[in-house]
Amino acid sequence: xxxxxxxxxxxxxxxxxxxxxxxxxxxxxxxxxxxxxxxxxxxxxxxxxxxxxxxxxxxxxxxxxxxxxxxxxxxxxxxxxxxxxxxxxxxxxxxxxxxxxxxxxxxxxxxxxxxxxxxxxxxxxxxxxxxxxxxxxxxxxxxxxxxxxxxxxxxxxxxxxxxxxxxxxxxxxxxxxxxxxxxxxxxxxxxxxxxxxxxxxxxxxxxxxxxxxxxxxxxxxxxxxxxxxxxxx
Amino acid sequence: xxxxxxxxxxxxxxxxxxxxxxxxxxxxxxxxxxxxxxxxxxxxxxxxxxxxxxxxxxxxxxxxxxxxxxxxxxxxxxxxxxxxxxxxxxxxxxxxxxxxxxxxxxxxxxxxxxxxxxxxxxxxxxxxxxxxxxxxxxxxxxxxxxxxxxxxxxxxxxxxxxxxxxxxxxxxxxxxxxxx
Numbered sequence: 001x002x003x004x005x006x007x008x009x010x011x012x013x014x015x016x017x018x019x020x021x022x023x024x025x026x027x028x029x030x031x032x033x034x035x036x037x038x039x040x041x042x043x044x045x046x047x048x049x050x051x052x053x054x055x056x057x058x059x060x061x062x063x064x065x066x067x068x069x070x071x072x073x074x075x076x077x078x079x080x081x082x083x084x085x086x087x088x089x090x091x092x093x094x095x096x097x098x099x100x101x102x103x104x105x106x107x108x109x110x111x112x113x114x115x116x117x118x119x120x121x122x123x124x125x126x127x128x129x130x131x132x133x134x135x136x137x138x139x140x141x142x143x144x145x146x147x148x149x150x151x152x153x154x155x156x157x158x159x160x161x162x163x164x165x166x167x168x169x170x171x172x173x174x175x176x177x178x179x180x181x182x183x184x185x186x187x188x189x190x191x192x193x194x195x196x197x198x199x200x201x202x203x204x205x206x207x208x209x210x211x212x213x214x215x216x217x218x219x220x221x222x223x224x225x226x227x228x229x230x231x232x233x
Numbered sequence: 234x235x236x237x238x239x240x241x242x243x244x245x246x247x248x249x250x251x252x253x254x255x256x257x258x259x260x261x262x263x264x265x266x267x268x269x270x271x272x273x274x275x276x277x278x279x280x281x282x283x284x285x286x287x288x289x290x291x292x293x294x295x296x297x298x299x300x301x302x303x304x305x306x307x308x309x310x311x312x313x314x315x316x317x318x319x320x321x322x323x324x325x326x327x328x329x330x331x332x333x334x335x336x337x338x339x340x341x342x343x344x345x346x347x348x349x350x351x352x353x354x355x356x357x358x359x360x361x362x363x364x365x366x367x368x369x370x371x372x373x374x375x376x377x378x379x380x381x382x383x384x385x386x387x388x389x390x391x392x393x394x395x396x397x398x399x400x401x402x403x404x405x406x407x408x409x410x411x412x413x
Contacts, residue, residue, distance in 0.1 A: 065267045137277060
């Protein structure tokens with residue numbers, strides 16, 4: 001019986017992921033206040049603003065993006081972050097950033113964007129001096145108001161992955177995105193971006209969570225099984 | 234034991250029989266969104282076509298604002314890629330294929346393309362002192378992926394300029410492993 005229990009425990013350990021998204025659920029900001037305050041700094045456009053004392057949204061009715069980063073904490077080089085996506089209709093794009101040196105023309109790092117304007121989906125980008133270079137292919141996804149959108153950056157493997165939770169648990173997307181250009185340091189910032197504001201088009205974020213995570217042994221996501229059962233992660 | 238054979242009918246099988254691998258080089262193109270300056274490897278414009286019948290691709294940025302991509306796709310997708318004047322199919326399909334069968338014209342075109350990326354004649358000569366036909370596709374791909382430069386946006390000229398510090402390049406070996 002002891003041997004059977006030990007074997008079962010071994011199997012459970014082998015098939016259980018060493019870390020799962022999100023591995024850090026710290027609430028960063030719920031945006032439940034009248035104004036954004038001093039903990040956010042604009043780094044693209046005019047930055048985000050508070051709407052209806054509950055949401056973080058863009059600045060105006062024109063199709064130009066606004067982004068701000070949370071300046072009260074630093075993270076990295078690996079991190080898990082997620083927020084509630086609020087979308088009122090098509091014609092928007094919104095992003096979650098994980099960046100260093102944020103500023104106009106200086107931002108380096110990574111971001112995932114939800115695009116909702118015909119060819120809906122999620123994209124992953126590397127940022128170099130604020131220039132976005134698309135990583136891999138867009139992943140099909142149709143935004144829905146209230147979905148949770150997550151960013152998983154694994155600096156050890158170079159992985160960048162988007163996660164979505166439509167109410168039934170987290171699903172990883174964009175598994176083929178990878179880039180190791182920026183993979184060190186602990187001064188990373190998390191940021192949010194919206195095109196348009198909530199009042200004009202319906203594009204906002206709510207309840208940002210997350211923080212630094214430590215990938216396991218460079219593999220991330222599961223315990224290596226090669227030595228024990230001859231099968232991979 | 235006969236029942237075991239039927240288990241294979243339940244296993245989904247990709248339609249690889251209708252697809253084949255090929256290597257391409259393509260420029261990065263502008264794909265701005267909502268006021269953001271965005272660049273994307275032009276192969277991505279054919280992603281849906283490539284995905285038909287289970288195809289896929291992986292790409293890596295190389296010097297000169299280009300990307301190198303390994304593509305597995307059906308004949309229709311390959312035809313579409315070949316019809317795009319901005320895309321160039323590399324003359325071998327397997328990474329360890331020797332270039333010994335290339336014509337002199339093909340070898341000259343390949344060497345000139347490498348130079349057009351921004352590598353100096355001295356660099357190219359130092360890496361490939363002999364006839365290109367004595368090397369493999371892997372040798373050429375690895376050299377093209379020696380480095381790339383950090384981009385920036387010149388708002389006055391509305392141009393993405395590649396003149397920043399050297400940045401690391403994803404190895405073509407990784408692309409080869411990802412697309413079988």
